[in-house]
Amino acid sequence: MGVTKTAAFTADQNELAAMAKALAHPARIAIIEYLIRVNACICGDLVEELPLAQATVSQHLRELKEAGLIRGNIEGVSVCYCLDAARWSELRDRMGAFFEQARQAGTTCC
Amino acid sequence: MGVTKTAAFTADQNELAAMAKALAHPARIAIIEYLIRVNACICGDLVEELPLAQATVSQHLRELKEAGLIRGNIEGVSVCYCLDAARWSELRDRMGAFFEQARQAGTTCC
DNA sequence: ATAATTCATCGTAATATTGCAATAAATAAA
């Protein structure tokens, strides 16, 4: 039917998938990398930095904001964006735990 | 236009995004968690484990296989799946580096 | 050889994502 059966999976599985989804586009990776580099910037900076139209950049920013990975503070006529440190730590921990789990499991295939 | 501008981003950005995309669905998270738990299993086990039809499970398995995260070995009439340890390590390292980068950056927002 | 089992693939429908032009909204500058 073309819609994910969210209710059929655990909250943990859905949350981890949602976090991964927020990172599942090169533009959003680029936005985050840029934010890491400059610490904070306004939307216009990203429009210059990325090969995308302003509307498209704004859309990607909204997705990152909805995933809680970044925050946007209105400063006069512009909006200042930066990583949400707390949420970012959570993501790192969740992903880290996920990978650690796999590391400890045996990896001998059939 | 509804198509990601892959060529406009770096290989690194595209690869990281592709890895994240492979994890960006609860069913695929569930598949990987199950594989971690049982180490290896056949496709039929996953069909019983997941609330999805066989065709859908097979499709998710293909995506994970194409991302290189799992391997499938034909064993008679069934197919045995397991995590690809090497690729999994690579993913962990790439993600880890990404998060580490963010951790070292300042996090004071505007 | 025939039937059963297991999985992949095809075709299709429903929905989501990506991208942009155009426009709206909100603030600052003249």
Place this chain on the structure above:
DNA sequence: TTTATTTATTGCAATATTACGATGAATTAT
């Protein structure tokens, strides 16, 4: 007030994803 400036939102087109029934391909059992 009028005009820029900056960003979000709307509307649309193109494409991708998700899901499943039906069918095909390969192997094993009878």
